Amino acid sequence: MYSSSEPSEQPPPSDGQPSLASLQSQYAVGISASAMMSTHKWSSGLCDCCSDVSICCLICWCPCIPFGQIAEIVDKGNTSCDVHGALYTVILLLTGCQWIYSFMYRSKMRQQYMLSEEPCNDCLVHCCCERCAICQEYRELQHRGFDMSLGWHGNMERQNQGIVMPPFAHTEMKR
Template identity: 30%
Template sequence: MTPLVISQPVSSLASDEWTSGICNCFDDVPDCCLAFWCLPCYMCITSRNYGECLCLPLLDVFGFIPPSGMSMRASMRERYRIKGTICHDCVCATFCSPCVWCQMSREMKKRTIPIVLGDIICR
């Protein structure tokens, strides 16, 4: 019987900063166009790609501070070990929501850490 070896995937980037700024929309023009023209769809797609519930971002329409955008940004900072504060996440998610969602999508594409769900690896 061979032993089962489990290893944590390593990020392709070791930086503690975001790979792109909030307003770097020209880094991924098609995504930013989709976010501009249909933000709810884009938020749901990005949330699903991150491994969260597809409909989670729809909660953002019920208040002034968008809970899913803020919490997903904070979670992404923790996952990728990016410097920042929850206060900064709250301000960015509240006043620059489309740009924040585009930044998170770009970050996931650049970091390429697979999400492991049990025995299934999602990329």
Template identity: 30%
Template sequence: MSYAPQAPMMVQSGGNRNAKNLPVTAEGREWSNGLCSCCDEPGTCFVACCCPCITYGKVKQRYDHLQSHGTAHPDPGCVSGDCFLHCVTAYCGVAFIFQMLNRGSIRGRYNIKGGGCGDLCTACCCTPCELVQESRELELEEQSLGHQKH
């Protein structure tokens, strides 16, 4: 029996995960934008302050799409299941758990220094800044794929 050669399966891995070429050590690298530089992105910062569930939902959708497809999400909606989940759990006072888990996933994708304790503290104490920082990290990879912000 003879088999014809097949092209190797190509899996898209995403874009540049260190777009600012930050130094990487054995522990990883720093975030591309500081936690306190959230005001550099006033629109996202405003939404994250007033309605963090929307920002969380968009960040989660964009992250999941990059993970599964290797491409930027074409249009993350304002209201999603993740947004609703965040809203309900925020009402119960435990939304920080989902934020902490998502932050850890993002750190893992981009090889960013840190750990669960820091993720927990950031999610509990600096929600808007944390969400903007994560959004901006994803945005750098999306831009490297040629996706322009709307």
């Protein structure tokens, strides 16, 4: 009835329970999907603000500067720190809802580094604890080796200093 080269498909059991083969295949798919979607923990907690008092104070009194630095690095240098900081400040002064702008960068950073969404979703973290969230994001990027004062391009130059480039030769030689 069945050829030996083709696997036979078993009909589902009559009692409505899944078969052992279907459970095994679902389990295997679940493992590979969960392995691909695995998230990492943040290097510090949301309320660990006082672990770096100078950054904590800067974020407390002038959050536009560290936010701009974070956003520039998360954006990979597409927009400067100054632009992000200025836009953050304008939104803060006009609406008081700057957290709507800043939470988007937390989400983007979490996706880039596969960080877990904790203690709750990004929008709520920035709405309720914005300065703590910015402080945590700043510490996370520092933990990942970024010098926040250099910006994206400065960090890329620093990273590439070990690579020696051959000298540029002009196509036309003159004596």
